[in-house]
Amino acid sequence: DAGVIQSPRHEVTEMGQEVTLRCKPISGHDYLFWYRQTMMRGLELLIYFNNNVPIDDSGMPEDRFSAKMPNASFSTLKIQPSEPRDSAVYFCASSFGGRGGQETQYFGPGTRLLVL
């Protein structure tokens, strides 16, 4: 398996622009997570999906952030408009919950976002 795939790996944009981050989870996994990592705040969960349905988006900073999962193999995280404080590394992770499963989250390589 190729693991969790994220694109782009690096993104540099100007304040006010729309940014779209993409994630392909591991095939067969039914949970997908979006995290953000900064030096100041560490790793923060933004939102997670189960079977393509958003379950908990309490970590989404504000209305400028939105996430979708149109099918089991694709998810997007969109920031519109972007701000310099959104600069961070964004990770996507997936896991298999299963019935009584001991889910283990597998992370993608991350998207390094810089908003100027």
Place this chain on the structure above:
Amino acid sequence: DAKTTQPPSMDCAEGRAANLPCNHSTISGNEYVYWYRQIHSQGPQYIIHGLKNNETNEMASLIITEDRKSSTLILPHATLRDTAVYYCIVRVPGSARQLTFGSGTQLTVLP
């Protein structure tokens, strides 16, 4: 999730075993011990997990004490590529989806 305590940093000579300790004295009966690591500029990487029995996989071994209040992650033959921050996490699978990473242990493998 139970609180964990790890030393902030450790060094290990290349080729030697790296033993990373973790204290989780408040662990409850249904909580598992998970280990992840994060190599600089990469995503966190799952290493191993266990409940009460010792576990081994291709990456590492996990030794959990009989009272389950502490555990040790063992990298049998550390290489320079094992230099990373190692995180010990205690959680009940399915109870809370977020992985909460503490400060971890910075392992530096020295040539």
